[in-house]
Amino acid sequence: xxxxxxxxxxxxxxxxxxxxxxxxxxxxxxxxxxxxxxxxxxxxxxxxxxxxxxxxxxxxxxxxxxxxxxxxxxxxxxxxxxxxxxxxxxxxxxxxxxxxxxxxxxxxxxxxxxxxxxxxxxxxxxxxxxxxxxxxxxxxxxxxxxxxxxxxxxxxxxxxxxxxxxxxxxxxxxxxxxxxxxxxxxxxxxxxxxxxxxxxxxxxxxxxxxxxxxxxxxxxxxxxxxxxxxxxxxxxxxxxxxxxxxxxxxxxxxxxxxxxxxxxxxxxxxxxxxxxxxxxxxx
Amino acid sequence: xxxxxxxxxxxxxxxxxxxxxxxxxxxxxxxxxxxxxxxxxxxxxxxxxxxxxxxxxxxxxxxxxxxxxxxxxxxxxxxxxxxxxxxxxxxxxxxxxxxxxxxxxxxxxxxxxxxxxxxxxxxxxxxxxxxxxxxxxxxxxxxxxxxxxxxxxxxxxxxxxxxxxxxxxxxxxxxxxxxxxxxxxxxxxxxxxxxxxxxxxxxxxxxxxxxxxxxxxxxxxxxxxxxxxxxxxxxxxxxxxxxxxxx
Numbered sequence: 001x002x003x004x005x006x007x008x009x010x011x012x013x014x015x016x017x018x019x020x021x022x023x024x025x026x027x028x029x030x031x032x033x034x035x036x037x038x039x040x041x042x043x044x045x046x047x048x049x050x051x052x053x054x055x056x057x058x059x060x061x062x063x064x065x066x067x068x069x070x071x072x073x074x075x076x077x078x079x080x081x082x083x084x085x086x087x088x089x090x091x092x093x094x095x096x097x098x099x100x101x102x103x104x105x106x107x108x109x110x111x112x113x114x115x116x117x118x119x120x121x122x123x124x125x126x127x128x129x130x131x132x133x134x135x136x137x138x139x140x141x142x143x144x145x146x147x148x149x150x151x152x153x154x155x156x157x158x159x160x161x162x163x164x165x166x167x168x169x170x171x172x173x174x175x176x177x178x179x180x181x182x183x184x185x186x187x188x189x190x191x192x193x194x195x196x197x198x199x200x201x202x203x204x205x206x207x208x209x210x211x212x213x214x215x216x217x218x219x220x221x222x223x224x225x226x227x228x229x230x231x232x233x234x235x236x237x238x239x240x241x242x243x244x245x246x247x248x249x250x251x252x253x254x255x256x257x258x259x260x261x262x263x264x265x266x267x268x269x270x271x272x273x274x275x276x277x278x279x280x281x282x283x
Numbered sequence: 284x285x286x287x288x289x290x291x292x293x294x295x296x297x298x299x300x301x302x303x304x305x306x307x308x309x310x311x312x313x314x315x316x317x318x319x320x321x322x323x324x325x326x327x328x329x330x331x332x333x334x335x336x337x338x339x340x341x342x343x344x345x346x347x348x349x350x351x352x353x354x355x356x357x358x359x360x361x362x363x364x365x366x367x368x369x370x371x372x373x374x375x376x377x378x379x380x381x382x383x384x385x386x387x388x389x390x391x392x393x394x395x396x397x398x399x400x401x402x403x404x405x406x407x408x409x410x411x412x413x414x415x416x417x418x419x420x421x422x423x424x425x426x427x428x429x430x431x432x433x434x435x436x437x438x439x440x441x442x443x444x445x446x447x448x449x450x451x452x453x454x455x456x457x458x459x460x461x462x463x464x465x466x467x468x469x470x471x472x473x474x475x476x477x478x479x480x481x482x483x484x485x486x487x488x489x490x491x492x493x494x495x496x497x498x499x500x501x502x503x504x505x506x507x508x509x510x511x512x513x514x515x516x517x518x519x520x521x522x523x524x525x526x527x528x529x530x
Contacts, residue, residue, distance in 0.1 A: 096455060098453045218470055280287070
């Protein structure tokens with residue numbers, strides 16, 4: 001009896017140690033800035049699969065940053081990351097992580113910032129902090145050029161249309177503002193959205209303007225509908241912009257905001273246009 | 284696009300192959316060990332200590348198999364890597380290999396158990412009657428036969444691993460699927476990238492299944508393919524290699 005009991009106790013002790021070890025996932029974020037400066041390196045996470053914000057290319061130029069896999073990353077997000085790293089006086093390292101892994105990577109200390117075209121929604125603010133916006137964009141609708149909605153100009157024109165957007169983004173929630181819309185299931189990423197649109201499964205998808213410009217540039221049968229001021233989606237400007245994600249209470253936030261304050265709106269437009277011009281194009 | 288990104292596709296494919304091969308082999312080892320431990324006999328005359336220990340071990344192994352099989356590998360990767368492995372400072376690829384091996388091990392444990400059951404009871408009885416210990420019976424008589432029987436299932440697991448390794452892109456492994464997404468995302472043109480991805484996956488899985496078939500034939504030995512039961516001589520159907528059904 002005693003022996004059995006002691007064995008069971010031993011097993012329970014071992015298991016609870018393991019569980020305790022596994023559940024301490026909070027990293028002290030107020031020491032972030034010092035840690036980064038001491039290491040001499042800041043690690044940024046992004047997907048590198050989403051032109052013109054961040055993409056992967058095989059060759060390097062003066063704008064690219066080398067990825068651990070041997071390819072090079074470029075894009076608007078990469079340029080912002082470079083500016084932050086230069087300001088802090090540290091090296092920049094970029095990790096390519098799939099979207100679902102970005103938040104866990106940040107919270108566990110694997111990366112220091114998320115610069116991945118991520119918007120500061122209320123749900124995300126529960127787990128991480130965001131800096132000021134580093135790009136404002138308006139929402140547009142990507143449609144087929146030969147479709148019924150190519151000449152639409154207001155939200156009301158899309159009544160009865162089958163519209164969708166990317167999963168887990170605020171793009172999907174704003175679709176409800178179109179009265180009479182046939183909202184479809186959210187799709188996982190832009191590959192799925194573009195495929196659904198070109199095959200006719202949907203009539204349009206909601207997207208930010210730079211993404212729409214890229215999509216239209218590489219797919220001649222797409223067009224995008226830009227709404228006039230006041231006639232488009234009503235969204236909280238804070239939520240429809242993109243910001244840098246950092247850990248809760250991080251000391252990096254103040255520094256990042258300083259850098260962003262020094263980049264004016266015209267600078268940002270210029271950076272974005274340059275990124276769009278640089279993105280790979282099929283010959 | 285293919286001409287520009289060929290190096291990325293190649294490194295992505297290599298990552299996928301490494302993860303699938305190591306995952307399947309290590310998983311098979313884990314599965315064999317678990318199967319051996321689970322078949323350890325507990326006799327009424329054993330000490331209470333041993334009985335209690337075996338009960339605890341059975342419970343733990345059962346829990347391991349059910350939990351690992353019952354949760355998606357992506358969730359396991361996210362939880363284990365970001366809560367534990369990152370603190371230990373493990374490189375991403377090592378972390379991915381551990382996760383995929385542990386995941387495959389749970390499935391292999393059940394597959395090997397099925398293989399052991401398929402070896403007739405007469406084999407174990409015969410071994411016991413000539414005085415072999417449990418470990419000798421396992422290592423010299425039962426497992427060699429069981430291993431041959433589980434080969435088709437192991438091949439299945441191998442093929443599944445090749446494709447399932449794509450979820451490990453959430454822990455920053457640039458494998459084939461993620462590379463295809465990056466290549467397509469650079470051009471905002473995903474269909475050509477994913478077609479290339481599908482072709483490469485097909486070549487990998489087809490090669491693997493042919494390779495496993497070749498290994499099975501070698502295990503059977505003597506140019507004969509066994510299409511019947513190994514334990515019931517009356518049910519045996521032995522065919523010559525040239526007549527073997529090409530499955």
